[in-house]
Structure formats: structure tokens, C-alpha cells
Amino acid sequence: MTKLKDTYPLYLANEAWSGNADLEVTNKFTGEVAFRVALARTEQIEAGIAAAVEAAERMARMASYERQDVLMHCVARFKERFDELAYALCVEAGKPIKDSEGEVGRLIDTFRIAAEESVRMTGEVQPLDISPRAKGYQGIWKRVPIGPCSFISPFNFPLNLAAHKIAPAIAVGCPFVMKPASRTPLGAIIMGEVLAETNLPKGAFSILPAARDGADLFTEDERLKLLSFTGSPGVGWDLKAKAGKKKVVLELGGNAAVVIDRDADLDDAVERTVFGAFYQSGQSCIGVQRIIVHDEVYEAFRDKLVAKTKTLIAGNPHDRDTFVGPMIDAKEAQRLDNWIQEAVAGGAKLLCGGKREGAMLEATLLEEVSSDTKLNREEAFGPVAFFERFRTWDEALAIVNDSKFGLQAGIFTRDIFKVLDAWDDLDVGGVVVNDVPSYRVDNMPYGGVKDSGLGREGVRFAMEDMTEIRNLVIRRGPATPPRKLGS
CATH class of the missing domain: 3.40.309.10 (Aldehyde Dehydrogenase; Chain A, domain 2)
Structure with a gap:
């Protein structure tokens, strides 16, 4: 029979940290405390951000196949821990067990899709000679990781909505800090436990359950280059106003x-x-x-x-x-x-x-x-x-x-x-x-307009948000005259 531990650590710079177990998580059906989780304070959050900044260059230099290996390791381990993940979700979110099993399946799908996409991030060769002044010029662009990212995930899909942030970040080579919902942190903690088994550079990830006021640290630090938030409109738009120069992606719900x-x-x-x-x-x-x-x-x-x-x-x-x-x-x-x-x-x-x-x-x-x-x-x-x-x-x-x-x-x-x-x-x-708005497949572009948010999730589309285009312009100068065709 599946059982949960009495206490769980958080993950700081790829490593378990058990400095306290102050966060009580209840069984949503009985209302009783089911387990306790380490709670990040200011010093742990700041340490996680600093570690992500330090890891950014090493993450960016990981080969595509290395990032894919990390993601496929997660797929394999999530399959092995399927029953544990479903049971944990049923307890901490009160989600019916069949629905919990369905969400674990989507977690696996999302990491698998990210593994596939991690080795096919492409750019484009672009002709620039659109007028006489650009004759002899050629352009090439590619996508590069945006840098350290901040993720805040909600209680209603603790596995899959966290996965839609974590998996694309690994696929493109972005280190991250994540604040899971305080009422349902265990799914993200287990993902951290699995990621800690991989060879990701130290500092590549931190999973940091925190009090709501801790969201300011995840939002305002200028070293973070992207904030991805899923939750209520009131909180989301407020965070965007505080986010400064960083890119912001918001998924805020609706009345479909x-x-x-x-x-x-x-x-x-x-x-x-x-x-x-x-x-x-x-x-x-x-x-x-x-x-x-x-x-x-x-x-x-x-x-x-x-x-x-x-x-x-x-x-x-x-x-x-x-x-x-x-x-x-x-x-x-x-x-x-x-x-x-x-x-x-x-x-x-x-x-x-x-x-x-x-x-x-x-x-x-x-x-x-x-x-x-x-x-x-x-x-x-x-x-x-x-x-x-x-x-x-x-x-x-x-x-x-x-x-x-x-x-x-x-x-x-x-x-x-x-x-x-x-x-x-x-x-x-x-x-x-011929279906309800509640239908979603994890590789499709997903997001809203008006008060429902900003930007799109879905693995490939999230990867685009987590990257920037870097252009290269080449001029064929006098020293390199064009060669004769066929030579």
C-alpha cells in the first residue's frame, strides 16, 4: 500500500534541505495534517536565485542530448513512481484517484514532449539582400536560453502545471527557482527528488515552498529573466506590475x-x-x-x-x-x-x-x-x-x-x-x-486573452518564451568575392 512520509525536504540548488518542517499540508478530504514540508525563508529563496544565476552558463552549454537524457530519466522515474505520485495528489489536492492517475499520465506526457523538443530547437537562414544596400549580406538566427527563470504554480494541477514550467526550462537550458502552492507542494517536491538524481549543473533548480509574501522575492529580483505564474487574476496582474524588466507569462483562468x-x-x-x-x-x-x-x-x-x-x-x-x-x-x-x-x-x-x-x-x-x-x-x-x-x-x-x-x-x-x-x-x-473548453493536450498552445492571461504554454511554445533570438549577420566583403557557380 502506498504511504507518504511524515516530513519532506525542499530542494535548494539541486540538494535536499531539511532545515525545518514548518509547512503543514492537510488531507483535503479529512482535514487532518497528512505530512509536513520544509518551508523556505528569505535566505533560502535568495540562495536559490543566486545558485540559478551561477548555473546559467553551464546550463546553456549543455548539449541537446544531455538535456534530453535528463528529461527521459524523469519520464522513466515518474513511470516507476506512478502510484506514489497519484496517491500523493489524491491526498494533498483531494483529487479523485482516477483523476489523479490521469494527471500523472499528463506529467509523463509533458516531460516526454519536452525531451522530444529539446533536440529540435532550430533557427533560420534568412536572406538579407532585399535591396541594393544589403547585397552580399546574409542573416542567420538561433534561439538561446533567456537565463534564470522564476516559476509560481497553483494548487489545482500540482503536477502538470508545474511540469509545464519545469520541463520546457530544462529542454532549453534555463535554470529556475519554483514556488509550488503551499497547499499542494508535494508533487513539485517529488519532481525535485527525481531531478536531483540527474547530472544537471549545481544550482540548475530549486523547489522552494514558501509563504505567500515570499512571492515578492520570486517576482522582483532583477537577476531573474522570466516569471511564469499560474493562478488568480488578482495576484497575477499584481505580480506583473512588480516584475520590472523581466518577461512575464501569466495563465489566470476564466469562466469558460x-x-x-x-x-x-x-x-x-x-x-x-x-x-x-x-x-x-x-x-x-x-x-x-x-x-x-x-x-x-x-x-x-x-x-x-x-x-x-x-x-x-x-x-x-x-x-x-x-x-x-x-x-x-x-x-x-x-x-x-x-x-x-x-x-x-x-x-x-x-x-x-x-x-x-x-x-x-x-x-x-x-x-x-x-x-x-x-x-x-x-x-x-x-x-x-x-x-x-x-x-x-x-x-x-x-x-x-x-x-x-x-x-x-x-x-x-x-x-x-x-x-x-x-x-x-x-x-x-x-x-x-464538438467538445468542452476543458480539453487540453500538452503539446498544443494554451493560454488566454483579456483577464485570462498573457503568453502561451504548451511545451514548444513555453520553450519559445524561455529563449531569445540571437542574430548573426555575415557580409561577404571584398576579400571574399563570390565564387563562380559550379566551382
């Missing part, structure tokens, strides 16, 4: 919409929408929150979805039949419960769910939710969604765009012209056809 057109396969759309709305208790930045349904099929789809939602099993995340586990803590569940009550007080109809006990909130569906409620305008980040009607496709697209967020949208339609209209007109980072 799915559109069900009248020609959709309703049974299929129900199955996918249930997943999109209630997978891992709705704690996904691309979880379905707004369900926009054509007027002609509205009642039929609503009734099918409500009936399906009522069958979902909620409870202990270690039970393989559980679909809805606890939210990250009782405070967050209470917040969302208050939003539901506000919506009902404003005239919304509660169709199912709506009951809370501690951190457990039932899968909840509503309709006729007023446009001025928090549930409509903000990110719910929990197991709640609501229905809206539309009559024309343009109206549906306008409803989707009527949001300060713009991460992904899903559309169910068989009409290719409507698909193209959505791709052109929806102000989002991605459009998913």
Missing part, C-alpha cells in the same frame, strides 16, 4: 463557456459537459461555467444534463467510484456557496445540487442567473455551472464574448461555417469544436 447548437448530438454533449463542469470538483481554469444552449433544444438538453449530474458520486477521493471530491478547503467551498445563494436571491432557479458540508459542495446547476451576479461575471472555480439560451449563432458568440475572461471556449455544432465564424470572432485563446 460551451455552446450547444441545435444540430449537436445531445447525448454526447451531455457526457462531455458533465465532465467539463464537474471534473476535479470544477477546480479547473477551463472548467465549464456557462452553458449556452440553442432555444430549440434547450429544455431537452437541460433535462438530460440535470439528470446526469444527479448521478455523480461525491465523497472520498480515494474511492474509485468518486467523481466529485472536496474543494481545496472549506473556505473556498463557503465562498462558492455564497455565490450560489446570491444568484438564487437574484432570481436564479436551482436545478440540482447546492448543498455544502465542509469542503464538499454538491455538483450544482442553475438557470436564469442574473448577469450582474458573481456567478455570472467571475470565475467560480468549483462544481457549479448555469444555463443560458440563444436563438442565433451571432447571439451565441456575443454571449461567449460578454466576459472579462478569454481562455478557451467549446462549441458543439456540425456546421463548418459556424466553426470558422467562432474561430474568427471568439475573443479567446482557443476554440474546441
Whole structure:
């Protein structure tokens, strides 16, 4: 049977550091302390940054195959430790065990994709002789590591969202310091344990759980060349304002919409929408929150979805039949419960769910939710969604765009012209056809617009952010006249 240790170290400059075990991490279902983790103070964070700066040149000079070897070692070790990683995730995040296993699979995928991309970072030969003054000139550019990076990862996908920062950094040769979420640090700590088995240069990585005020050190130090943050919009935009000259990548979530057109396969759309709305208790930045349904099929789809939602099993995340586990803590569940009550007080109809006990909130569906409620305008980040009607496709697209967020949208339609209209007109980072916005594959470009963020993740696209273009211009001067063709 898989067991967790009582205490875990942090990782400072590639090495385990157990100076304290001050961070208590709870079992999110029972609320009991599950284990303790070393907590980085100012001196450890500053030491980690200094070590990353010191390691930058050696990391940049690693051969492509050496970086690939590191990443493939991680793939192999994560496979060997699959059950341990899934169990740890189930405990620290309260994520149902089947979903936890799915996230471990994505962790492995992300490192494997990074290993593949690490040996195919290419540049370009560029003709410069576009006018007489540039005759005899030729350009060549390549990508070089941007330098020491700072990563701050969230609680909802402690493995995969950390992997989407760590794996691309190793692939391009950037040292980094990472602050995992204090409520779910163990996944990143285990990644640090595996990375410590490799021949990465000393200082190449530090995994530093820290108090929230420690984020300032990860943000403001001018020696760090890139900040990648995943979390809430309020925190993310504040960090960007403090980041100074460094490049900033933000993935900040949203209140994602799915559109069900009248020609959709309703049974299929129900199955996918249930997943999109209630997978891992709705704690996904691309979880379905707004369900926009054509007027002609509205009642039929609503009734099918409500009936399906009522069958979902909620409870202990270690039970393989559980679909809805606890939210990250009782405070967050209470917040969302208050939003539901506000919506009902404003005239919304509660169709199912709506009951809370501690951190457990039932899968909840509503309709006729007023446009001025928090549930409509903000990110719910929990197991709640609501229905809206539309009559024309343009109206549906306008409803989707009527949001300060713009991460992904899903559309169910068989009409290719409507698909193209959505791709052109929806102000989002991605459009998913005949599926929910909650769908993501780890090699695709992923990110949002408006309050949903800045930049793109997805391994190759993150690698581009973690590199800079370095140009080379060659002039064929008088001493090197062009040779005759064929000679």
C-alpha cells in the first residue's frame, strides 16, 4: 500500500534541505495534517536565485542530448513512481484517484514532449539582400536560453502545471527557482527528488515552498529573466506590475463557456459537459461555467444534463467510484456557496445540487442567473455551472464574448461555417469544436486573452518564451568575392 512520509525536504540548488518542517499540508478530504514540508525563508529563496544565476552558463552549454537524457530519466522515474505520485495528489489536492492517475499520465506526457523538443530547437537562414544596400549580406538566427527563470504554480494541477514550467526550462537550458502552492507542494517536491538524481549543473533548480509574501522575492529580483505564474487574476496582474524588466507569462483562468447548437448530438454533449463542469470538483481554469444552449433544444438538453449530474458520486477521493471530491478547503467551498445563494436571491432557479458540508459542495446547476451576479461575471472555480439560451449563432458568440475572461471556449455544432465564424470572432485563446473548453493536450498552445492571461504554454511554445533570438549577420566583403557557380 502506498504511504507518504511524515516530513519532506525542499530542494535548494539541486540538494535536499531539511532545515525545518514548518509547512503543514492537510488531507483535503479529512482535514487532518497528512505530512509536513520544509518551508523556505528569505535566505533560502535568495540562495536559490543566486545558485540559478551561477548555473546559467553551464546550463546553456549543455548539449541537446544531455538535456534530453535528463528529461527521459524523469519520464522513466515518474513511470516507476506512478502510484506514489497519484496517491500523493489524491491526498494533498483531494483529487479523485482516477483523476489523479490521469494527471500523472499528463506529467509523463509533458516531460516526454519536452525531451522530444529539446533536440529540435532550430533557427533560420534568412536572406538579407532585399535591396541594393544589403547585397552580399546574409542573416542567420538561433534561439538561446533567456537565463534564470522564476516559476509560481497553483494548487489545482500540482503536477502538470508545474511540469509545464519545469520541463520546457530544462529542454532549453534555463535554470529556475519554483514556488509550488503551499497547499499542494508535494508533487513539485517529488519532481525535485527525481531531478536531483540527474547530472544537471549545481544550482540548475530549486523547489522552494514558501509563504505567500515570499512571492515578492520570486517576482522582483532583477537577476531573474522570466516569471511564469499560474493562478488568480488578482495576484497575477499584481505580480506583473512588480516584475520590472523581466518577461512575464501569466495563465489566470476564466469562466469558460460551451455552446450547444441545435444540430449537436445531445447525448454526447451531455457526457462531455458533465465532465467539463464537474471534473476535479470544477477546480479547473477551463472548467465549464456557462452553458449556452440553442432555444430549440434547450429544455431537452437541460433535462438530460440535470439528470446526469444527479448521478455523480461525491465523497472520498480515494474511492474509485468518486467523481466529485472536496474543494481545496472549506473556505473556498463557503465562498462558492455564497455565490450560489446570491444568484438564487437574484432570481436564479436551482436545478440540482447546492448543498455544502465542509469542503464538499454538491455538483450544482442553475438557470436564469442574473448577469450582474458573481456567478455570472467571475470565475467560480468549483462544481457549479448555469444555463443560458440563444436563438442565433451571432447571439451565441456575443454571449461567449460578454466576459472579462478569454481562455478557451467549446462549441458543439456540425456546421463548418459556424466553426470558422467562432474561430474568427471568439475573443479567446482557443476554440474546441464538438467538445468542452476543458480539453487540453500538452503539446498544443494554451493560454488566454483579456483577464485570462498573457503568453502561451504548451511545451514548444513555453520553450519559445524561455529563449531569445540571437542574430548573426555575415557580409561577404571584398576579400571574399563570390565564387563562380559550379566551382
